[in-house]
Amino acid sequence: MSAVILTEELVAFCEGPVGIIVAACDSSLQSSVAFAYGCRVAPDRSRVTITVLASQAEVLLADIRATARIAVNFARPTTSRSIQLKGHDARIEPVRAQDLAQVTAHTRAFTEELLPLREMSEAAMAALFGYTQEDLVAISFSPCDGFSQTPGPGAGARLT
Amino acid sequence: MTRFNVDDIRPCLEGVIPAFVATCSADGVPNMALASQVEYIDAHHVALSFQFFNKTRENILAHPYATVLVCDNETGATYRLSLHYLHTETEGRLFQRMKVKLAGIASQTGMSGVFRLQGADVYEVLAIERVPGQMAEAASSPRNLLPAVRAVSERLSEVCELGRLFDTALDCLHEHFAIEHSMLLVLDEDGRRLYTVASHGYAASGVGSEIAMGDGVIGVAAEHATPIRIAYMATEYTYLRAVRQQAVEAGHEAQAEIPFPGIETPHSQLAVPIRCGSRLLGVLYCESPQPRRFNYDTEDALVAIAHQLGLSMRALQCVEVQEEASPQPLSAQDAAQGEQALIRFYAANASVFIDEDYLIKGVAGLIFWKLVREHAQGRSEFTNRELRLDPALRLPDIDDNLEARLILLARRLHERSDFLRIEKTGRGRFRFCVQRPLRLEAIAG
Numbered sequence: 001m002s003a004v005i006l007t008e009e010l011v012a013f014c015e016g017p018v019g020i021i022v023a024a025c026d027s028s029l030q031s032s033v034a035f036a037y038g039c040r041v042a043p044d045r046s047r048v049t050i051t052v053l054a055s056q057a058e059v060l061l062a063d064i065r066a067t068a069r070i071a072v073n074f075a076r077p078t079t080s081r082s083i084q085l086k087g088h089d090a091r092i093e094p095v096r097a098q099d100l101a102q103v104t105a106h107t108r109a110f111t112e113e114l115l116p117l118r119e120m121s122e123a124a125m126a127a128l129f130g131y132t133q134e135d136l137v138a139i140s141f142s143p144c145d146g147f148s149q150t151p152g153p154g155a156g157a158r159l160t
Numbered sequence: 161m162t163r164f165n166v167d168d169i170r171p172c173l174e175g176v177i178p179a180f181v182a183t184c185s186a187d188g189v190p191n192m193a194l195a196s197q198v199e200y201i202d203a204h205h206v207a208l209s210f211q212f213f214n215k216t217r218e219n220i221l222a223h224p225y226a227t228v229l230v231c232d233n234e235t236g237a238t239y240r241l242s243l244h245y246l247h248t249e250t251e252g253r254l255f256q257r258m259k260v261k262l263a264g265i266a267s268q269t270g271m272s273g274v275f276r277l278q279g280a281d282v283y284e285v286l287a288i289e290r291v292p293g294q295m296a297e298a299a300s301s302p303r304n305l306l307p308a309v310r311a312v313s314e315r316l317s318e319v320c321e322l323g324r325l326f327d328t329a330l331d332c333l334h335e336h337f338a339i340e341h342s343m344l345l346v347l348d349e350d351g352r353r354l355y356t357v358a359s360h361g362y363a364a365s366g367v368g369s370e371i372a373m374g375d376g377v378i379g380v381a382a383e384h385a386t387p388i389r390i391a392y393m394a395t396e397y398t399y400l401r402a403v404r405q406q407a408v409e410a411g412h413e414a415q416a417e418i419p420f421p422g423i424e425t426p427h428s429q430l431a432v433p434i435r436c437g438s439r440l441l442g443v444l445y446c447e448s449p450q451p452r453r454f455n456y457d458t459e460d461a462l463v464a465i466a467h468q469l470g471l472s473m474r475a476l477q478c479v480e481v482q483e484e485a486s487p488q489p490l491s492a493q494d495a496a497q498g499e500q501a502l503i504r505f506y507a508a509n510a511s512v513f514i515d516e517d518y519l520i521k522g523v524a525g526l527i528f529w530k531l532v533r534e535h536a537q538g539r540s541e542f543t544n545r546e547l548r549l550d551p552a553l554r555l556p557d558i559d560d561n562l563e564a565r566l567i568l569l570a571r572r573l574h575e576r577s578d579f580l581r582i583e584k585t586g587r588g589r590f591r592f593c594v595q596r597p598l599r600l601e602a603i604a605g
Contacts (some may be wrong), residue, residue, distance in 0.1 A: 022192065032227055086189065156215070
């Protein structure tokens with residue numbers, strides 16, 4: 001499958017105030033799932049790096065090591081816009097300085113996005129988005145497929 | 161490691177934060193999607209809303225396993241559920257509960273008209289694991305509702321009269337659950353409509369107002385005999401709108417309607433069927449202008465209370481029937497004084513007007529018409545038994561609801577007239593008091 005090159009607009013969306021959820025599965029087709037705390041797209045837009053917490057993503061990380069397959073959903077709560085990117089060359093990488101900066105910026109921006117919805121208190125969001133730097137792990141992949149998942153008639157359409 | 165079951169994580173299933181569903185295709189490609197709603201079924205089963213045919217659906221049909229993340233919006237605690245897909249329901253109680261709840265979620269997220277429940281996907285919960293992380297203290301610590309249920313249960317068990325049972329139930333909801341707005345509706349004789357016999361917390365009581373089966377959360381709860389709870393206002397389940405629409409469709413008959421008392425913006429609504437055995441007797445309904453006012457625990461508590469109400473309603477009706485006395489002889493009446501009032505009776509729908517004001521219709525209208533005509537013959541003491549035996553009242557042979565109808569009529573008279581009233585004089589008997597001269601006029605239907 002040919003690589004999906006993200007548009008600049010999609011890059012801005014994925015790096016913006018969105019919820020990021022990651023899925024993988026093992027060879028027996030058992031799926032795993034974890035929240036991600038940030039996303040960074042390479043300057044040439046060919047590779048996406050997301051950051052998860054090792055303590056929360058033990059099975060997911062094992063699955064990615066075993067299969068290299070990944071699916072990531074990006075969803076913006078205030079607009080319900082949602083996309084999914086898939087990859088089959090995912091690998092686990094050490095966290096770089098720019099990932100740390102991205103995680104800090106992302107959790108702040110996403111908290112600000114959620115606050116006006118009044119769904120969660122600030123304390124609950126602080127708990128949900130709380131992390132320690134040592135726990136962060138990066139996963140990078142080249143998107144090989146992408147779909148719109150915004151609810152409605154266009155849901156499931158391939159990103160072109 | 162703590163083992164959780166679904167009972168432990170119900171705050172995550174209120175539909176505030178969507179659930180995140182990971183599945184895997186038959187050829188090993190993972191997929192990530194959001195589910196608007198995860199519905200509690202029991203400690204070991206949940207249902208996910210199926211709205212669109214998508215990759216998740218394709219995957220679970222091919223390989224019936226999913227891993228789902230849910231989050232408690234109060235504490236930020238997150239749980240991972242391992243699920244085994246069993247089947248999909250496209251009708252019935254679970255489906256109806258989810259359909260109404262989804263309408264509320266859709267309205268909250270600007271997705272009205274987009275979200276449409278196609279099915280309730282039922283899953284067995286194989287395991288629940290708490291995702292490591294911090295957990296905030298909930299702003300409102302979950303209250304143990306058992307003492308409140310116990311207190312209400314004790315109060316209800318002490319009541320010996322049906323009308324008082326209705327009022328006590330609603331008073332108790334206010335006192336022990338801080339529920340400001342509530343109503344009790346009883347199913348009519350032919351099982352097509354519910355009429356309000358008591359209410360709490362409204363400017364006008366709305367006693368006598370009617371809701372059709374299937375209309376709004378009350379009508380859906382009655383039609384499917386299942387509790388219906390909504391946490392966000394959805395216009396398609398808002399009563400004032402539904403009732404106004406009915407009034408428009410009814411045209412000239414709209415004047416013979418008692419306005420439904422509901423609040424203007426009911427963000428939270430909870431309707432619980434009142435049953436006795438398999439028979440539906442009515443609906444207990446609460447609403448609040450505040451979103452997410454009622455949770456799974458409130459629903460549990462009210463379901464337990466509604467079951468006791470159903471048994472008590474049935475028991476009190478049986479007592480009344482058994483203890484009814486034989487018809488009373490003619491009795492002396494108080495002299496009616498003052499200006500003559502015109503009582504008009506429209507036979508077409510048995511509606512009654514006092515001067516120009518609508519009073520009541522249907523069975524209660526027929527009862528009233530019988531009372532005023534017999535009163536003109538010099539009677540004021542009546543028994544439930546003679547009403548029950550009167551073929552003109554068209555009461556069914558069994559389960560006639562007569563007591564509830566009399567309560568409704570007595571309450572309407574109390575609200576609408578200062579010279580007509582029904583006084584209970586004993587079990588199964590009452591006095592019809594008339595303090596102004598009446599002129600009766602029947603309009604053939």
